[in-house]
Amino acid sequence: MLKKAKSLFTVMVISTFIHAQGVYDNSGGYLIVPSGGYLITQNFTIGSSGSFTAGGNISVSGDWTNNKGSTQTLSGGLVTFNGSSTQQITGNNRTDFNNLTVASGAAVEVPASKHVNVNGILTMTGSFTLLSSATYSTASLIDAGSNSGNLTVHRHLTGGKRLHFVSSPVHNGAFTSIYDNTNGNYNVYWYDETNTSTDPNIGWTRILSGTLTDGLGYTAVYDNWTTRIFTGTLNTSSDIGVTITNTSSGNSSADGWNLVGNPYPSAVSCSTFVADNSLIDGTLYFWDSDTSGGGGYSNADYASWNGSGSAASGGGQQVAPNGVLAIGQAFFVKKSGAGSGTLYFKNSQRMHTTDAQFFTPELIDFQRIKLSVTNDFNLSNEIIIAFRKEATDEHDRLYDGIKLKGNPNLAFYSIWDEKEYVINSLPEIDATTNKVIPLGLDAGLEINHQIKLLGFENIDPSVKIYLEDRQEKKFIDLAELRSYEFIPAKGTNINRFFIHINPDLTGIAENHADFQVYSSGKTIYLVNPKNLAGNFMVTDMMGKILCKGDLHINYFNLNVARGYYLIHIQTNGNFITKKIFIQ
Structure with missing residues (x-):
């Protein structure tokens, strides 16, 4: 009887079987089970230096372990698996x-963090379970053929009264998979x-x-850390279509939000999912909850991801999404345009990941500025402002992300x-680029902010980037002074x-002390x-008048050819002339 081998050998099994009592370990060996062959064993281990080829059948009554240095593929x-006690598919690497x-x-x-692929027929007559841990x-x-059972x-999932966005990883998951009346007895919502309310919070x-x-997202809250259990057939026989809508409420910022999972x-893969669904904006929004339980000032908010990067929320993990939708993860998408359509989850979007969190940092190869605002209540x-060759000055579905506001403070x-953006992507910049990007801040607290x-990232040192505080008449070189303190007015702060x-x-320094032009x-x-009264006039370099106006407007567009022009300003008997460059 063949029990174990630790030295180099070759075993050929042709139209018969080998019965290995105890552990079969082919470390340092080479085993072939050709078509028509049959191997019966208890524990089966592919050793770190072993080699294994299978075209025949294998019956395992113990654990299957792949400890070789790469994926083991059975062609x-x-x-x-027919053991009388619990068996595991495990090892240092995946088995296909x-x-x-x-x-x-x-x-x-299958232990937490381990992966299994089935390229042919998957039959689950007995119990087959994917485990999870903190x-x-x-x-x-991931299965690629037919399946049954x-x-x-x-x-x-974490406790502490955290709000989770969850979805079922199996077909028609039971309501009790996410509802638990013994762990806080919180309501479940989709x-x-x-709904036609202008308040996006009314739709719950x-x-x-x-x-x-299938494919819909739900809310779940628990007092204590918990493991939720879903049982059902797989959703992999065909694409999963989810109807999403954009219903006009009179407030476009409240329209088009759909919770899917x-x-x-x-x-x-987030990028593949977005590429397959052109009817949505390319930004995905993840709820990152805190543990305040409604007490004090909640720091929960939405974390965001799109092709230009990811922005963390102020709550929960305070890390940015990594471009991966974890098992059981639900998230918001915004449907582009009015009406309804079908969003698809496809088998080709699936991938394996060993990340225990929903979010981790990502690597980029384009220009990007990442800014944050924090206050004394933590x-x-x-936000992200990205500059990339694929982007335009218009709204880019894959790279621009509308701000979804989740924290009232x-x-x-x-x-x-x-439009208000959490991720704003514009064309690449260099030392000749001249651009102004307004920022907005909604503050619920009139306290110190930074x-x-x-x-x-990836921005040449010759490019100068400044933060302007128009209220305090300050320009801050962000490359030198990486933070700026201020106290905002309570409410919406724009034009500051x-x-x-x-x-x-x-x-700017040569301008009138009470007036600036750029x-x-x-x-x-x-x-x-100071809201000075007066007027302005724009001319070309030859003195031809192109437009006129009064000084109560903040900005205007000048649709002329690229080049230099003059703007003449008259206020309180003072005259200012400035040369400006129009791109």
Whole structure:
């Protein structure tokens, strides 16, 4: 009887079987189970230096372990798990099975953070379970052929009255998979976008029983840390379509928000998901809850991801999403344009990940500024202003993300084309670029705040970037002074803070003390902090008048050819003339 081998050998099994009592370990050896061959064993281990080829059938009554230095792919045959006690599929690396069967009466578990692929037929007559833990991510399964039977998926979630956005990783998950009347007895909600309220918080709709809709997201709250258990068939036989809507309420910022969720027992690539769904804006929004339980000043808010990067919220983990939809993760998307359409989760979007959190930092290869606002109550918000060759000065679906405000006491955003952005992507910049980007701040507390530069990435040192505080008449070089303290007015603060790319500070200093003028692209900005009465006139370099106006406007567009022009300002008997460049 072949029990174990520790030295180099080759075993050929042709139209017969080998019965290995105890542990089969082919460390340093080479095993071939060709088509027509049959191997019966208890524990089966592919050793760190072993080699294994299978086209025949293998019957395992113990654990399956792949400890070699790479994925083990079985190109043919069937592996049947038929033990009388709990078995595991584990090891240092993944096994890609051809056909896999969990026999009736058998119970197979995949430990947290471990991955399994089944490229052929998956038959789950017995119990097949993906485990989860607080330290490691939920185990992951990707199947590529037909499947039958039920899969059980564990999803570990934190307690402390944190609000989670969750979804079922199996077909028609039970309501009780996320509702627990012994762990706080909190209500479960889904989000009805078709409500016509101008307040986006009005759409939450309670669910009391039944099953969870595939691809839909729900809320869940627990007093204590918990492992939620989902059991059902797989959602991988075909694409999962979810109807999403954009219903007009008279407030476009409240329209088009749909809560959807990963329907698979594996992670999903955010970039592939967005590329497959052109009917949504390209930004995904994740709720990052705190543990205040409604007491004090909550720092919970939305973290955001799109192709230009990710911005952390001020609450919970305070880390940025990593471009991966974890198992059981729900999130908000915004449908582009009015009406309804179908959003799709597809098998091709699936991937494995070992990340235990929903969010981790990412690497980038384009220009980017990352800013945050924090205050003395530890509330914070992040924004990204990216500069990339694929972006335009218009709204770019894949790279621009509208601000979704979740915290009533703090919201930080950039403003472009009258839209508020958490991620704002514009064309690449260099030392010749002249651009002004307004910032907005909603403050619920009139206390000390700080604007901080978190990232200054892939931008040439010759590019000068300044923060302007128009109220205090200050320009701050963000490359030198990476934070700026101020006290905002309670409410919405716009027309106070601006990001300047290569500002003409010499020209600004030469202006009248109570008036400033600068240009960005084809837009001319007039800074009139004392609301002085007067008028302006724009001419070309030959003196031809192009437009006129009074000084009560903040900015205007000048649709002329690229070049230098003159703006003449008259106020209180003073005359200012400034040369400006229009791109």
